[in-house]
Structure formats: structure tokens, C-alpha cells
Amino acid sequence: MQKNSVAVIGAGKWGQALHFALGQKQKCYITxxxxRDINNFVDLNTALSCEYLIIAIPAQQIRQWLDEHFEFKGQKILVASKGIEASTGKFLNEIYEEFIPSENLGFISGPSFAAEVIKGLPCALVLNSLNKQIFIEFEKLFPDFIKTYYSDDVIGAEICGAYKNVLAIASGICEGMNLGNNARVSLISRGLVEMQRFGSHFGAKMETFIGLSGAGDLFLTASSELSRNFRVGLGLANNKTLDEILEELGEVAEGVKTSYAINSLNKKHKIYTPIANEVYSILEGKNPKDSLKDLLKD
Ligand SMILES: NC(=O)c1ccc[n+]([C@@H]2O[C@H](COP(=O)([O-])OP(=O)(O)OC[C@H]3O[C@@H](n4cnc5c(N)ncnc54)[C@H](O)[C@@H]3O)[C@@H](O)[C@H]2O)c1
Ligand SMILES: O=P(O)(O)OC[C@H](O)CO
Incomplete structure (x- = not known):
């Protein structure tokens, strides 16, 4: 393993933004x-030999990628994805822990549009790990324009990062239906309560929901067309099919598959999640106007 070396795995929007950010203080590889024609682009084996890895591949691809490509050699890993595995209902920390010891794992959360990070605009992120040493080591790698906070609430961060994407779809639907600011903010506020109810069932801490990982990322994603998930919602309200929307988007919108995962988890654990239920039903063909009626009377 190459001591003190850093690599990003996955060169989508977020991988490239993190590569830019981490490249400010030290050399940062990407694969x-x-x-791709990107500075310091290397093959996978070179990247995997780095001491610090940041993995930014879509949530639904993680298990297969780890299975087929990853070899644990003591690397320290920061997971940059947000989602829940639809086929199993597993949170990303649960998947990673099947391959890597938890003391080597950290998870990024908080409001962070790649399009702004890649311009060097300021933001604040949370690095979540059960091992504070992971935070101490990764914190030093981040540039001055990103303020990092530590939390040990890994499950809380994972749930917030995944759930807010589903709520952003709901908010995009609300916007696309021209329901007004009162409706959108009511939806976001009740979404925060719903996300907290869901998360506390799995042991997430209350403080996580009112901080950057919870309210912070939810307010960002559910109120801007920069969000891919919000744009999925706009498309659904405008009667586009999901296939059309995803083709136009050309990038991952994690909330779609995550809403399937939440639908299974809330049935299994009997958690009351009316907004996520309606997003799931709309993705399955329900008319958004019927969802609105049901949400208002539920
Ligand atoms: N874009 C953002 O603003 C942002 C911010 C925070 C977190 N995230 C999260 O980061 C993750 C990645 O998002 P993104 O914006 O980079 O998406 P993207 O659609 O821009 O890129 C996804 C990347 O993953 C790669 N990929 C897809 N399948 C793969 C596989 N099987 N093996 C290896 N690589 C594969 C693709 O080639 C692509 O480079 C998502 O979970 C997203 O929620 C994104
Ligand atoms: O564009 P989205 O909806 O995937 O959101 C990106 C980030 O998660 C915002 O923090």
C-alpha cells in the first residue's frame, strides 16, 4: 500500500468534485x-493501492463492485454515495461492513451539490465513523473551502442521506404541480419528521436529523433544481414516464431505488411513512393528484 496516497473511485459528478476538492492539498488520483481525460487518472489497481480511498459509485452498484473489484489491504475508506440497496433493504454501512472492518470506514454526509464543490464554493460536511481516527486522518485531506465535522452516528447519516432523496422527489412533484410555497415547505417539514421517525427506529440519533446530515441536506435537495431527485419529481408531475425522466437526466437519481427499499423496510418494520409511500406509489403509476388528496386526509 502506498502510504499517504489518496484516490477517488468513480468519476461521475460527485467523484470528480471530490477529486477536485481533495486535489487542493495533495495529489489525488481518480479512476x-x-x-477519462482527467488529471491523475489511474487504473483501478493503482487506485486500490492508495492508503485513503473515497468511493463515489451509485448505491445499487456497490455490492457487485466490492465483490468483483475490491481487495482489502488495510485502506481507509470514505463512502460518498447516498442510498439504500433496493434488493436487500441494507444501508450502505451494512454492505461495506460485509467487506471492510468498520474501524476503517467513514461516510460523508451533508448538503453538497457536486456542481458547487467543483467550483470551490464553500460548504460544510460531516465525516461519520465509528472510529474517530478515520475522521482525524481524512479531515486533513479536505481543502480550506470545506469545513468538516465529526459524528459517530453512522446509521443516522446513512438514513438521512438516503431518505432526503425520496423527499426531494416528493418536493419536485409538489413544485411541478404548482401547489405553492406553503405546500412545499409543509411537505419538507413533515418529511423531516417522517425521516426522523424512520431513522430512530434503526437507532439514529435525534441530533443528526436537525444538523447538516438531516435538515441541512434535506433543505438543499428538496428546494433546488440542481438536485437530480427534485428534477425526477418535476418530471413525474409533468406526466413524463420514469424511463423518459431517467434518460433525460443521464445521471443517477438515488431516490428512485431508495423509495423501493424504504417501501419494503417500512412494511417489514411497520413504520408510518406517508410521504415515502406516496412517492413509491407515484413511481408505480399512481396519479400525483390522488396522492395529494390522500396525503391531505391521511
Ligand atoms: N452529484 C452530487 O451532487 C452528489 C453529492 C453527494 C452525494 N452524491 C452521491 O454520490 C453517488 C454518485 O453520484 P454522482 O453524482 O457521481 O452520479 P453520476 O451519475 O454523475 O455518476 C455515477 C458514476 O458511477 C459510475 N458507475 C456506475 N456503475 C458503476 C459500476 N458498476 N462500477 C463502477 N462505477 C460505476 C459511473 O460510470 C459514473 O461515473 C450517488 O450515490 C449520489 O447520491 C452525489
Ligand atoms: O442531485 P441529487 O438529488 O442526487 O443530490 C445531490 C446531493 O446529495 C446533495 O447533497
């Missing part, structure tokens, strides 16, 4: 499935 992806297909070769």
Missing part, C-alpha cells in the same frame, strides 16, 4: 470503469 473509473472507462478511461
Amino acid at each position: 473509473s470503469r472507462t478511461k
Whole structure:
């Protein structure tokens, strides 16, 4: 393993933004499935030999990627994805822990549009790990324009990062239906309560929901067309099919598959999640106007 070396795995929007950010203080490698014309682009084996890895591949692809490509050699890993595995209902920390010891794992959360990070605009992020040493080591790698906070609430961060994407779809639907600011903010506020109810069932801490990982990322994602998930919602309200929306988007919108995962988890654990239920139903073909009626009377 190359001591003190850093690599980003996955050269999508977020991988490239993190590569830019981490490249401010030290050399930062990047790799992806297909070769890209990016500074310090390396093959996968070179990246995997780095001491510090930041993995930014879509949530639904993580298990297969770890299974087929990853070899644990003591690397310290920061997970940059946000989502829940639809086929199993597992949170990303649960998947990673099947392959890597938890003391080597950290998880990024908080409001962070890649499009702004790649311009060097300021933001604040949370690095979540059960091992504070992971935070101490990764914190030093981040540039001055990103303020990092520590939390040990890994499950809380994972749930917030995943759930807010589903709520952003709901908010985009609300916006696309021209329901007004009162409706959108009511939806976001009740979404925060719903996300906290869901998360506390799995042991997440209350403080996580009112901080950057929870309210912070939810307010950002559910109120801006920069969000891919919000744009999925706009498309659904405008009667586009999901296939059309995803094709136009050309990037991952994690909230779609995550809403399937939440639908299974809330049935299994009997958690009351009316907004996520309606997003799931709309993705399955329900008319958003019927969802609105049901949400107002539920
Ligand atoms: N874009 C953002 O603003 C942002 C911010 C925070 C977190 N995230 C999260 O980061 C993750 C990645 O998002 P993104 O914006 O980079 O998405 P993206 O659609 O821009 O890129 C996804 C990348 O993953 C790669 N990929 C897809 N399948 C793969 C596989 N099987 N093996 C290896 N690589 C594969 C693709 O080639 C692509 O480079 C998502 O979970 C997202 O929620 C994104
Ligand atoms: O564009 P989205 O909806 O995937 O959101 C990106 C980030 O998660 C915002 O923090």
C-alpha cells in the first residue's frame, strides 16, 4: 500500500468534485470503469493501492463492485454515495461492513451539490465513523473551502442521506404541480419528521436529523433544481414516464431505488411513512393528484 496516497473511485459528478476538492492539498488520483481525460487518472489497481480511498459509485452498484473489484489491504475508506440497496433493504454501512472492518470506514454526509464543490464554493460536511481516527486522518485531506465535522452516528447519516432523496422527489412533484410555497415547505417539514421517525427506529440519533446530515441536506435537495431527485419529481408531475425522466437526466437519481427499499423496510418494520409511500406509489403509476388528496386526509 502506498502510504499517504489518496484516490477517488468513480468519476461521475460527485467523484470528480471530490477529486477536485481533495486535489487542493495533495495529489489525488481518480479512476473509473472507462478511461477519462482527467488529471491523475489511474487504473483501478493503482487506485486500490492508495492508503485513503473515497468511493463515489451509485448505491445499487456497490455490492457487485466490492465483490468483483475490491481487495482489502488495510485502506481507509470514505463512502460518498447516498442510498439504500433496493434488493436487500441494507444501508450502505451494512454492505461495506460485509467487506471492510468498520474501524476503517467513514461516510460523508451533508448538503453538497457536486456542481458547487467543483467550483470551490464553500460548504460544510460531516465525516461519520465509528472510529474517530478515520475522521482525524481524512479531515486533513479536505481543502480550506470545506469545513468538516465529526459524528459517530453512522446509521443516522446513512438514513438521512438516503431518505432526503425520496423527499426531494416528493418536493419536485409538489413544485411541478404548482401547489405553492406553503405546500412545499409543509411537505419538507413533515418529511423531516417522517425521516426522523424512520431513522430512530434503526437507532439514529435525534441530533443528526436537525444538523447538516438531516435538515441541512434535506433543505438543499428538496428546494433546488440542481438536485437530480427534485428534477425526477418535476418530471413525474409533468406526466413524463420514469424511463423518459431517467434518460433525460443521464445521471443517477438515488431516490428512485431508495423509495423501493424504504417501501419494503417500512412494511417489514411497520413504520408510518406517508410521504415515502406516496412517492413509491407515484413511481408505480399512481396519479400525483390522488396522492395529494390522500396525503391531505391521511
Ligand atoms: N452529484 C452530487 O451532487 C452528489 C453529492 C453527494 C452525494 N452524491 C452521491 O454520490 C453517488 C454518485 O453520484 P454522482 O453524482 O457521481 O452520479 P453520476 O451519475 O454523475 O455518476 C455515477 C458514476 O458511477 C459510475 N458507475 C456506475 N456503475 C458503476 C459500476 N458498476 N462500477 C463502477 N462505477 C460505476 C459511473 O460510470 C459514473 O461515473 C450517488 O450515490 C449520489 O447520491 C452525489
Ligand atoms: O442531485 P441529487 O438529488 O442526487 O443530490 C445531490 C446531493 O446529495 C446533495 O447533497
